[in-house]
Amino acid sequence: MLKIVISAGHGKFVSGAIGIINEVTEARRVVKRVSELLNNNGAKAIEFYEDIAKTQKDNVNNIINFHNRQDRDLDVSVHFNSSAGTTTAPIGVEVLYKSLNPYSFQMAQRLSTSISFYGELKNRGAKPRADLGFLNSCTKNPVLIEVCFVNSTSDVNAYNKNFEQICKGIAEVLLDKEISEREDEDMLNDLIASGYTENEIKSALIDLMNVRRNGGDPNHWTIDGAKYLAGRANLDIPNDYAEYAKQPITRGILGAIIRKMETPPPLENPPNN
Ligand SMILES: [Zn+2]
Numbered sequence: 001m002l003k004i005v006i007s008a009g010h011g012k013f014v015s016g017a018i019g020i021i022n023e024v025t026e027a028r029r030v031v032k033r034v035s036e037l038l039n040n041n042g043a044k045a046i047e048f049y050e051d052i053a054k055t056q057k058d059n060v061n062n063i064i065n066f067h068n069r070q071d072r073d074l075d076v077s078v079h080f081n082s083s084a085g086t087t088t089a090p091i092g093v094e095v096l097y098k099s100l101n102p103y104s105f106q107m108a109q110r111l112s113t114s115i116s117f118y119g120e121l122k123n124r125g126a127k128p129r130a131d132l133g134f135l136n137s138c139t140k141n142p143v144l145i146e147v148c149f150v151n152s153t154s155d156v157n158a159y160n161k162n163f164e165q166i167c168k169g170i171a172e173v174l175l176d177k178e179i180s181e182r183e184d185e186d187m188l189n190d191l192i193a194s195g196y197t198e199n200e201i202k203s204a205l206i207d208l209m210n211v212r213r214n215g216g217d218p219n220h221w222t223i224d225g226a227k228y229l230a231g232r233a234n235l236d237i238p239n240d241y242a243e244y245a246k247q248p249i250t251r252g253i254l255g256a257i258i259r260k261m262e263t264p265p266p267l268e269n270p271p272n273n
Helices: 023-039 056-069 102-119 133-137 153-161 163-175 181-193 198-213 220-232 239-244 251-262
Strands: 003-011 044-050 074-081 093-098 123-129 143-149
Touching (some): 003 023, 023 143, 102 123, 143 153, 153 163
Parallel strands (some): 003 044
């Protein structure tokens, strides 16, 4: 089985770039979602979020040490880029690789192309870097993704709009296969076949929506996808949610629903729009 260590850049106490969006926050979102996609599609993702270091040096060392301690095939780090000032101009995605490592180079090229395509971001391509601790010290063909520029309104809009597609684009390159939406439908069918009633599925969906509305889960895809699932499953969800029934369905959403169902939470405060 393909094993990938994927970490978010910087840390809880060590800030990354801050612009229209916050690098640490968004890198963590991307790592979480890409990991779900990897785990749902036959690979093993080992996630890492650095939560302890107070200095940049300790932060990078903790990340490197975590990566190198794992049994894995590939080291991936997720960052966001920044340049001076704020601009409306698109700047784009780039993926940094370890100089003179042809495998890292190829992976970086493919990742940059895929993120550019799915994210509607300019493709700045693969860039060799010889001065980054992560690339110099991680031993499994490291690549460092710079998803987009936090100081470009154009980049940030494209990133927000295409978050789910970007994560899918990253996961597909790492997996070296297309992630089929057919699998999502199969999983929904499994869910229904395994005996959950429509009411149980509906309760789980509404609960997920409440989680989002109460600020508990910043992952838009979860809720939007759940609403889409509701539409697909022909469930009696309030009409207010119909507008959301356009998002791609994902195994991650279904997985989240299944986990919710294992310990059904009480429904409270049905959301009103
Ligand atoms: Zn960074």
